Amino acid sequence: MSEQLVSARITPTQHLNILSQLEVSRLLDASNTGIYRLFRQCALAVLTHGNYTDDAKELLERHKAFEIRIIQQDRGIKLEVKGAPAEAFVDGRMIQGINEHLFAVMRDILYTHDEILDNPKFDLEDSDGITNAVFHIMRNSGNLRPRSRPQLVVCWGGHSISRMEYDYTKEIGYQLGLRGMDICTGCGPGAMKGPMKGAAYGHAKQRIKDGQYLGITEPGIIAAESPNPIVNDLVILPDIEKRLEAFVRTGHAIVVFPGGAGTTEEILYILGILLHPDNETMPFPLIFSAPEGSRDYFQKIDDFIGATLGKKAQEQYEIIIDNPEKVAKKIKKGTKRVRDFRRQHSDAYYYNWRLKIDTEFQQTFIPTHENMANLELSKDLETHVLAANLRRAFSGIVAGNVKDEGIRAIEKHGLFQLSGDPEIMQKMDDLLKSFIKNDRMKLPSDVAYTPCYQIVK
Template sequence: MISVIQPPDAMALLSQLEAESLSNNAYGELYDLYRNCSLAVLNSGVQTDNAKELLDKFADFDINVVRNERGVKLELINPPKSAFVDGEIITSIQTNLYAVLRDIIKISTVSPRHILPTGMDESSLPHGKLITNIIFNILRSANILHAGKNPNTIVCWGGHSITDQEYDYAYNVGIQLGLRKFDICTGCGPGIMEAPMVGANFGQTKQNSSTCSFVGLTEPSIIAAEPPNAMVSDLVILPDIEKRLEAIVRFGNAIIVFPGGPGTASAR
């Protein structure tokens, strides 16, 4: 099975140089990482934390970045059937596939000096300030930062392997957040990263609201093991765990810490 996926609006128009760079870099040393993260997105909603099991199941999956007159399109070879409905890819999965291309191939190949103001040298900046600038650039490129918008993003933090009681509690908290039309940000996986989004979606539906967003902030080693949950509307892949944590703290306007394991405790 071969499927061609067109880009969403955010990446529908690229210069020829941008398209050439994406196509070339997609087949370089980043290819395996790019393929694995794309496969994880295509399995959005699948309950697993075993990356090897997922990779073995879809060992014949492949992805090609194909140049065209307006930029690029994606060619999927033997993708998971669960990502399609009546032969058409699910819209949120289509959007998040291009988020992988943006963050793994486009953003990660940009040198820090290219995102600094003219005349400013990276060696003259404290390392922490440079990292913060990189994170800001990634979030801005993902179009999740909006000037003039009231601060209303709630980060819901917790574990991926939780009890039914803990899931129900997080779900009900999510309902209350949704009724108040808050945007939700999580680590984008299952468990606590899913329950508040599901609840918030229900709460927002009761308010007839369609403007709220569900942001998933992750990093390559995590997304490969934990596919995004099906609620994530805006996926952002940070380069590593440290940048992911800083992005979560800086992006959110409030943080709710739910039950979790050692990872949740260490992040606190």
């Protein structure tokens, strides 16, 4: 049965209802700026909301006829879409949440390219310059809440998880929602949707009407993790590194659920940051949690961290199995410590300026075959540098699994090659094999998962 497609004109209901002629021309001029291609790709991902796939290449090829263009009018703008997925509409009108997400995409892509990437005032080779750029993107999106106490909990975990694990993420979200906590995730399905859904129920019980469900994504991943319907604040960062920095600068605590290579990348990122001496006294609650049936997942993660980054890294987090209420209470108590610390040091509640993030975690890593092969994965490195390189390795695997450019690179040049210290590579191989065995690399399908990488021992 062929997929139903529709054409329509859409008026913005919340974000960016006026554009300059220059902005319109930039969005439509693929030959000079490439912004149109980026906008089209992200817009298509938003419109396929609910029809989850984790193959960006397949999504783009399935909708080759999809078009989106801007209609500039004296009283504002409209978007005209052709060949759009029908599930984005009800009775001929675009679903309100999808409308908001679509125009949020336009807002962030335009702002990032006009005010950040092409602006000499932002030095994106400098650590402070990158942090400042992330702040400006977040502020422009309107998603920072300066008058709120620290209550934003970042939830990380996989898009490909079992029903048991999904229900568990909902229960933790519910317990957090009952305690007035807001939720921030990568905005996709699975462990990114569950906590938001649970928190929305908890907020409803507490009659909290302004709960925040913040989704943070980037162009390369949005097609694999299109925004789920509960996201009421969406922001697009230009790359994975700035996306990760946005999580830890705006969030006040982190809960990690089972996942795959992407979740491991996120774990390595936050651990590398917390291990920096400048962050030693800074409270940042970090909890790993899973249902009893997935206890083995975090045992393997803990073993991998101990074997690669050592005991000090293991001391940065607490593992709580099958106890959502305990997780929520710990997070609530931890965010109070965050509030007290921020107040004591006159730091903003809504953006963690004091957190030291080394440039190793900020520099954009493009996972080409050459860059992946040249990654140094050795115990002779400083711990935070090893964490940064391991993070890059897992980021490359994510790209090869789900991102359009990564999938095409694998098809053209073969598997990514990864090599390094024998013990590190053995532990990485064991961990990745466990992800494959438990369908954590990609969404389950009729076609068996084919690795995009090779561990060279």
